[in-house]
Amino acid sequence: MKLKALIVDDEYPARKELRFLLNKFDNIEVVGEATNAQEALTLIKALDYSILFLDIEMPGMNGLEVGARVQEMPNPPHVVFVTAYDEYAVRAFEVNAVDYILKPFDEKRLTQTINKIVKITQQQQQQQAAGAAAGSSQSDQPMVFPEGAIPAGQKPQHFKIDRIPAEKQGKTILVNESDIIFAFTEQDYVYIKTFSDKLFTRFTLKELESRLNPSIFFRTHRCYLVNLHKVKEIIPFFNGTYTLIVEDNEKSEVPVSRAQAKKLRKILGM
Amino acid sequence: MFSRTNPETARRLLIRLATFFRQTLKRHGHFNTLREELEYINTYLVLEKARFREKLRILRDIDPDLMDYQIPVLTMQPLVENAVKHGVTPKVGPGAVQITAKQEHGELHITVKDDGVGIPKERISQVLLPGVGSGNGVGLSNVHERLKSLFGEEYGLKITSDTGQGTTIHVRVPLIKDVNEDRREQVNEA
Numbered sequence: 449m450k451l452k453a454l455i456v457d458d459e460y461p462a463r464k465e466l467r468f469l470l471n472k473f474d475n476i477e478v479v480g481e482a483t484n485a486q487e488a489l490t491l492i493k494a495l496d497y498s499i500l501f502l503d504i505e506m507p508g509m510n511g512l513e514v515g516a517r518v519q520e521m522p523n524p525p526h527v528v529f530v531t532a533y534d535e536y537a538v539r540a541f542e543v544n545a546v547d548y549i550l551k552p553f554d555e556k557r558l559t560q561t562i563n564k565i566v567k568i569t570q571q572q573q574q575q576q577a578a579g580a581a582a583g584s585s586q587s588d589q590p591m592v593f594p595e596g597a598i599p600a601g602q603k604p605q606h607f608k609i610d611r612i613p614a615e616k617q618g619k620t621i622l623v624n625e626s627d628i629i630f631a632f633t634e635q636d637y638v639y640i641k642t643f644s645d646k647l648f649t650r651f652t653l654k655e656l657e658s659r660l661n662p663s664i665f666f667r668t669h670r671c672y673l674v675n676l677h678k679v680k681e682i683i684p685f686f687n688g689t690y691t692l693i694v695e696d697n698e699k700s701e702v703p704v705s706r707a708q709a710k711k712l713r714k715i716l717g718m
Numbered sequence: 719m720f721s722r723t724n725p726e727t728a729r730r731l732l733i734r735l736a737t738f739f740r741q742t743l744k745r746h747g748h749f750n751t752l753r754e755e756l757e758y759i760n761t762y763l764v765l766e767k768a769r770f771r772e773k774l775r776i777l778r779d780i781d782p783d784l785m786d787y788q789i790p791v792l793t794m795q796p797l798v799e800n801a802v803k804h805g806v807t808p809k810v811g812p813g814a815v816q817i818t819a820k821q822e823h824g825e826l827h828i829t830v831k832d833d834g835v836g837i838p839k840e841r842i843s844q845v846l847l848p849g850v851g852s853g854n855g856v857g858l859s860n861v862h863e864r865l866k867s868l869f870g871e872e873y874g875l876k877i878t879s880d881t882g883q884g885t886t887i888h889v890r891v892p893l894i895k896d897v898n899e900d901r902r903e904q905v906n907e908a
Binding site for chain 1: 768770773809810811
């Protein structure tokens with residue numbers, strides 16, 4: 449498991465030092481730096497980071513506000529505040545920070561932070577597997593889209609749930625939208641592919657397409673619906689078509705039809 | 719911060735920091751030459767440039783003939799530090815600080831100008847009061863009060879600013895070449 453990290457700090461030496469220290473951890477990969485809140489939020493929306501190292505005193509919007517914004521996102525990264533001041537600690541935890549470390553960095557302390565996050569991530573994955581098998585849902589993951597935060601007393605059909613029921617060994621489990629790598633049809637049946645499982649679902653691809661977040665899921669082919677956040681590689685194929693390599697265990701290949709290739713290029717700005 | 723990633727830079731900056739402290743402690747009396755004050759500012763700015771790199775730009779327009787004139791200690795440095803800390807740093811994107819020293823009407827005119835976030839118009843009159851401001855409220859009021867008590871009420875700081883418009887601070891100092899002479903006069907008067 450390699451966790452993707454983003455460093456957000458307006459001071460160049462602070463970013464460099466943290467990057468240098470994080471290089472020593474095999475399970476952390478720094479895949480971005482931002483110097484202010486706007487840059488950070490743009491990057492966070494584009495890539496699914498696991499960890500966000502966030503300075504607090506920054507130009508424009510401060511780190512605490514960024515932390516609050518991030519918490520509103522589906523599947524937010526773990527936020528670690530990194531600051532030279534200790535007076536923000538209480539407010540940091542109000543926006544669900546995993547940790548709060550002081551500058552200058554202490555390597556031992558940073559190791560604690562990383563260990564903590566690795567542990568939480570592993571627990572989440574286990575819970576997801578176990579919880580999913582038991583048909584229950586985790587409490588720390590948002591069940592409902594932000595716009596679906598519904599006042600009590602409204603009709604249940606207004607709920608918009610980002611989980612899809614699917615079948616695993618005869619049991620119905622709820623699959624997190626973000627865990628779906630792609631969905632496909634095979635001999636008249638529709639399957640959802642997660643990192644390690646191929647799950648049967650009673651939805652048609654068209655129904656899935658309308659239930660899943662349209663800004664992330666893209667119909668590449670008559671038989672395939674893919675999570676664009678999980679695409680690892682795009683390989684040009686014959687006649688302007690493409691093959692996508694996705695981030696599941698088997699590194700599956702997903703075909704892109706010629707008609708859809710054009711749309712995909714437009715979406716990705718290729 | 720650079721100690722491991724770039725030890726040579728770390729060493730250079732550490733020497734700068736030592737120089738900065740030494741310059742702070744070395745002061746005696748109420749006056750410094752413009753040259754000394756500018757060297758002090760330069761040391762400070764090297765340290766800030768290391769932190770903010772290309773975000774922070776410094777422009778200097780100094781009349782070299784004025785270098786040996788005396789100005790009250792720590793007149794300009796707090797203004798430059800304020801421009802960096804409260805002007806440019808909180809601004810999204812790069813910013814510049816311009817330091818100007820010119821002779822006009824037989825007086826030394828110093829301007830510290832930044833294109834940072836600015837001060838809301840209604841707060842300008844308050845920032846010269848002790849205890850008011852984004853920091854401890856010492857910097858500006860201290861310079862302001864000292865200038866007034868040394869040269870007279872009309873010599874305080876002049877601030878022009880508005881939200882998003884940057885800040886310009888203007889200082890006027892009578893041309894003084896030799897402080898000792900000035901002191902002798904004071905003694906005679908006393």
